[in-house]
Structure formats: C-alpha cells, structure tokens
Amino acid sequence: MKSRQQRLQSAQLYVCTDARREQGDFAEFVDAVYRGGADIIQLRDKTLEAAAELEYFGILRDAARRHHALYAANDRADVAAVSGADVLHLGQGDLSLEDAHRVLPDGVLTGLSTHSVEQAELALRSAHEYFCIGPVWPTPTKPGRPAVGIEVVHEVAKLAAATRPERPWFAIGGVNLHTVGELVSVGVRRVAVVRAVGDATDPEAAAAAIKAALPPLS
Numbered sequence: 331m332k333s334r335q336q337r338l339q340s341a342q343l344y345v346c347t348d349a350r351r352e353q354g355d356f357a358e359f360v361d362a363v364y365r366g367g368a369d370i371i372q373l374r375d376k377t378l379e380a381a382a383e384l385e386y387f388g389i390l391r392d393a394a395r396r397h398h399a400l401y402a403a404n405d406r407a408d409v410a411a412v413s414g415a416d417v418l419h420l421g422q423g424d425l426s427l428e429d430a431h432r433v434l435p436d437g438v439l440t441g442l443s444t445h446s447v448e449q450a451e452l453a454l455r456s457a458h459e460y461f462c463i464g465p466v467w468p469t470p471t472k473p474g475r476p477a478v479g480i481e482v483v484h485e486v487a488k489l490a491a492a493t494r495p496e497r498p499w500f501a502i503g504g505v506n507l508h509t510v511g512e513l514v515s516v517g518v519r520r521v522a523v524v525r526a527v528g529d530a531t532d533p534e535a536a537a538a539a540i541k542a543a544l545p546p547l548s
Contacts (some may be wrong), residue, residue: 457515
C-alpha cells in the first residue's frame with residue numbers, strides 16, 4: 331500500500347469540486363472522476379454547513395479508498411482533521427503551516443496556493459508537500475483574481491527544476507484539454523482543474539483525456 335506521500339509524488343491530476351447539489355449525485359461524480367484518473371479530489375464548497383460538509387467528506391473518503399487515491403479539504407484544518415482528509419490545501423491568507431499542524435493529525439499533507447514567482451519560491455522553501463501556481467488564465471472560479479499568465483508558470487517550472495525538482499506542483503486556472511498542451515510546453519507535468527471536469531457531460535472521459543495529455547513524470 332502506497333503512503334500518502336508516495337501517492338502525492340505520483341499525482342498528476344488534481345480535481346476540485348463543490349458538493350454538486352445542482353448538477354446531480356456527488357457520489358457518482360467523484361467515483362467517475364477517480365475512474366478517469368484523478369489522483370486527488372478536493373471538496374471545496376463554502377456554502378455547506380459543517381455537518382453537511384462532513385457527510386460529503388464521508389462519501390469522498392469512501393470513493394478515494396476504493397480507488398487508492400487521495401482526497402483533500404480546503405482552508406479548514408478542523409474540517410480536514412475531523413473528516414480524516416489526506417490533504418489540507420491552504421491559501422495565502424489562511425492559517426500558517428505551523429498553526430495548521432497544531433490541529434492536523436500526523437501524516438496529513440499540506441499544499442499552498444501561490445500567485446507569483448516569489449510566492450512559489452517561498453513555497454518551495456517551505457515544509458508544504460506541494461503547491462499550486464495560478465490562475466494561469468482568467469477563470470470565474472476565482473473572480474477578481476488576476477491571471478498570472480503562461481510566462482510566470484514557465485519561470486516557476488524552471489525555478490522548481492533547478493531548486494526542488496522532487497517537490498510536486500500543479501498549474502491551476504483555466505486548465506482544460508485545449509490549454510493543457512501549452513502548459514506542458516513550458517514544463518508543467520501536473521495540473522489542477524475545476525470546470526474542465528466538473529462541467530463535463532462525461533466527467534470520467536474528461537478526466538481521462540486531460541490525464542492522457544500530460545507526459546509521464548520523469
């Protein structure tokens with residue numbers, strides 16, 4: 331059985347989703363996305379009350395275990411701890427890593443959102459197990475957040491390769507089957523997606539297509 335860290339090291343497709351109360355059955359969706367090749371699914375839904383959120387996390391946990399994959403919480407260390415999440419993802423304005431570890435059980439992995447080369451450099455120096463850079467392109471998922479652009483992603487790719495090549499990182503924001511090739515051309519090997527899978531008629535096929543567009547990890 332692979333450890334959480336080993337699964338993260340081999341992860342290439344990270345899918346973020348809300349509870350999909352309008353779109354259909356959450357359990358069916360996450361199972362399909364894992365079948366399609368998602369390595370990590372993050373539940374990110376700020377409209378949920380805590381009790382309901384934990385119910386959804388129970389569904390996500392069961393699917394992740396069936397597929398030997400990871401599941402993630404967003405922002406809330408307490409929710410990550412109670413739900414048994416493998417991963418807690420933090421934003422620039424969220425808890426510090428030190429404070430998060432006061433709440434998290436041992437072994438929970440953490441990641442950080444970054445929005446510039448400077449923030450990515452700090453993330454590479456930190457004890458976070460991974461980071462995301464983005465949004466690469468404008469996205470309604472993060473209204474008001476300026477896009478960093480492909481050049482910044484290229485700079486981050488070069489920086490990571492030169493300093494911490496073993497540290498996983500993901501490009502996020504406007505990533506889909508039409509844009510993933512451009513990311514690959516500047517050194518991206520891992521992506522995080524929201525609408526490209528969440529809005530797809532066939533989420534399993536959408537996940538599989540994006541995963542197949544990524545070159546194998548060296």
